[in-house]
Amino acid sequence: MATRTEGDLSTVLTAGGVRRSFGAAVVLDGVDLTIAPGEVVALLGGSGSGKSTLLRILAGLDPDATGTVFRPPHQAVVFQEHRLLPWKRVIDNVSLGLTGPDVRARARAALAEVGLPDRDNAWPAELSGGQAQRVAVARALVREPELLLLDEPFGALDALTRLRMQQLFIRLREQHGFAALLVTHDVDEALLLADRTLVLEGGRLVEDAPVPLTHPRTPDDLGFGGLRRHLLERLGVTA
Amino acid sequence: MTAAPRTAAPAAVRTTPAETAAPGRAARPRSGRRVLRLVSPVVLLAAWESAARTGLLPPEKLPAPSEVLQTGWRLAGDGTLALHLLDSLQRAAIGLALGGGLALLLGALAGLLRVGDDLVDPPVQMARMLPHLGLVPLLIIWVGIGEELKITLVALGSFFPIYFNTYAGIRDIDERLVEAARTCGLGHLARLRHVVLPGALPSLFLGLRLAIGAAWLSLVVGEQVNAQTGIGFLMMEAREFAQTDVVLLGLLVYALLGLLSDLLLRIAERRTLSWRRGLKAT
Numbered sequence: 431m432a433t434r435t436e437g438d439l440s441t442v443l444t445a446g447g448v449r450r451s452f453g454a455a456v457v458l459d460g461v462d463l464t465i466a467p468g469e470v471v472a473l474l475g476g477s478g479s480g481k482s483t484l485l486r487i488l489a490g491l492d493p494d495a496t497g498t499v500f501r502p503p504h505q506a507v508v509f510q511e512h513r514l515l516p517w518k519r520v521i522d523n524v525s526l527g528l529t530g531p532d533v534r535a536r537a538r539a540a541l542a543e544v545g546l547p548d549r550d551n552a553w554p555a556e557l558s559g560g561q562a563q564r565v566a567v568a569r570a571l572v573r574e575p576e577l578l579l580l581d582e583p584f585g586a587l588d589a590l591t592r593l594r595m596q597q598l599f600i601r602l603r604e605q606h607g608f609a610a611l612l613v614t615h616d617v618d619e620a621l622l623l624a625d626r627t628l629v630l631e632g633g634r635l636v637e638d639a640p641v642p643l644t645h646p647r648t649p650d651d652l653g654f655g656g657l658r659r660h661l662l663e664r665l666g667v668t669a
Numbered sequence: 670m671t672a673a674p675r676t677a678a679p680a681a682v683r684t685t686p687a688e689t690a691a692p693g694r695a696a697r698p699r700s701g702r703r704v705l706r707l708v709s710p711v712v713l714l715a716a717w718e719s720a721a722r723t724g725l726l727p728p729e730k731l732p733a734p735s736e737v738l739q740t741g742w743r744l745a746g747d748g749t750l751a752l753h754l755l756d757s758l759q760r761a762a763i764g765l766a767l768g769g770g771l772a773l774l775l776g777a778l779a780g781l782l783r784v785g786d787d788l789v790d791p792p793v794q795m796a797r798m799l800p801h802l803g804l805v806p807l808l809i810i811w812v813g814i815g816e817e818l819k820i821t822l823v824a825l826g827s828f829f830p831i832y833f834n835t836y837a838g839i840r841d842i843d844e845r846l847v848e849a850a851r852t853c854g855l856g857h858l859a860r861l862r863h864v865v866l867p868g869a870l871p872s873l874f875l876g877l878r879l880a881i882g883a884a885w886l887s888l889v890v891g892e893q894v895n896a897q898t899g900i901g902f903l904m905m906e907a908r909e910f911a912q913t914d915v916v917l918l919g920l921l922v923y924a925l926l927g928l929l930s931d932l933l934l935r936i937a938e939r940r941t942l943s944w945r946r947g948l949k950a951t
């Protein structure tokens with residue numbers, strides 16, 4: 431799999447002809463994808479459609495995939511589980527792998543941004559699910575990524591916490607202007623957060639459509655329902 | 670005795686009475702229970718003491734506990750005990766360092782690399798079936814009856830628990846954490862330092878505790894073969910002169926050594942693995 435860290439300036443990520451099979455089962459059968467700087471793209475698909483596989487390939491975690499991926503120099507990943515190292519305090523988890531001057535101050539600033547300014551000394555096990563996921567977002571944010579890859583990042587949270595995290599995501603995106611690929615199975619979440627939606631089916635991207643809604647968005651916006659119905663239909667759910 | 674320290678043992682070993690008593694039975698006053706738990710040992714000791722004093726127990730078979738303590742005081746006073754104790758400790762330390770060091774190296778090799786697993790693990794798995802204390806006759810032929818024998822026995826005894834727990838500790842690390850560390854830009858060495866080593870540490874501590882137990886056991890046997898010093902020698906010599914009190918004292922010292930080393934290690938463990946306290950609290 432060819433990998434490079436520079437693409438042309440109009441895209442922050444370019445992937446071409448991405449293929450991945452597990453034994454005889456072909457999960458990704460030639461996926462082409464570009465993401466523009468600052469663009470939020472939601473990747474939808476039924477379970478087992480290969481959404482997470484694609485994200486892992488884009489994150490550079492899958493050496494067995496074929497195709498080309500051009501990545502930005504700084505990208506970060508937020509997984510469905512927080513994946514914090516249990517033996518490191520929150521601040522050390524956030525600054526994991528960081529180099530350069532005042533690493534701690536940068537990590538503290540990132541924690542403050544996700545609303546946890548005074549939990550820097552806590553152990554991950556002492557945090558609630560939502561707090562831990564905030565720390566995971568801070569860990570990604572502190573790397574100042576051009577592209578954020580998110581694999582169902584709010585999927586394991588309760589409904590209220592999920593709404594708060596979505597608000598947090600919108601705010602951070604406005605402040606930092608990162609591009610993001612958001613893997614989700616939640617159509618509402620995709621329509622609330624994304625500029626563009628992709629649907630993965632049978633190993634290919636079968637739909638690539640902009641979300642023509644203005645911010646701030648709510649599910650009772652005009653046009654939200656229609657887009658929602660359309661996407662659900664695309665995913666094989668008829669209301 | 671390689672049979673006892675095995676990776677299957679952790680559950681039984683880790684659960685100390687204090688830990689099991691903590692959650693559910695907190696309602697009962699803890700100090701009251703502690704006193705209650707002291708009753709039967711004290712009664713047994715008192716019964717032993719009075720049986721020995723009244724001559725019910727012949728002194729050459731089982732002298733009174735107070736007499737054993739007196740003997741201990743005497744031997745400690747004239748420096749005999751310290752001399753033998755230091756020699757025993759030195760053997761244990763050298764054997765443990767050699768056996769444990771090699772086990773750590775090979776366990777890491779087998780745990781981290783597939784080729785290491787294929788080359789190292791099969792012979793180790795076969796060798797662990799040999800009861801290492803049963804190797805004494807062969808070891809005497811190989812290394813003689815001197816210091817080498819004692820140290821080799823301790824090294825053999827401590828090798829297996831540390832090897833298996835190093836291996837298991839590395840293998841049990843959550844692959845997803847390693848992956849997350851990769852996305853944070855950590856290379857091989859950094860992942861080893863920040864993820865693999867701390868992740869395997871609880872297992873390493875368990876291995877070390879089992880290894881120390883095995884080391885004392887090996888020492889007990891090793892020091893009964895042609896030793897000139899050491900707690901085991903002290904006991905063998907005392908047996909020849911029918912000094913039962915000294916034999917009992919030797920046993921007491923061995924027990925205290927085991928207890929003390931386990932206690933020290935548990936304190937070190939609690940300090941190093943303080944992140945797990947939070948884990949328990951939730």
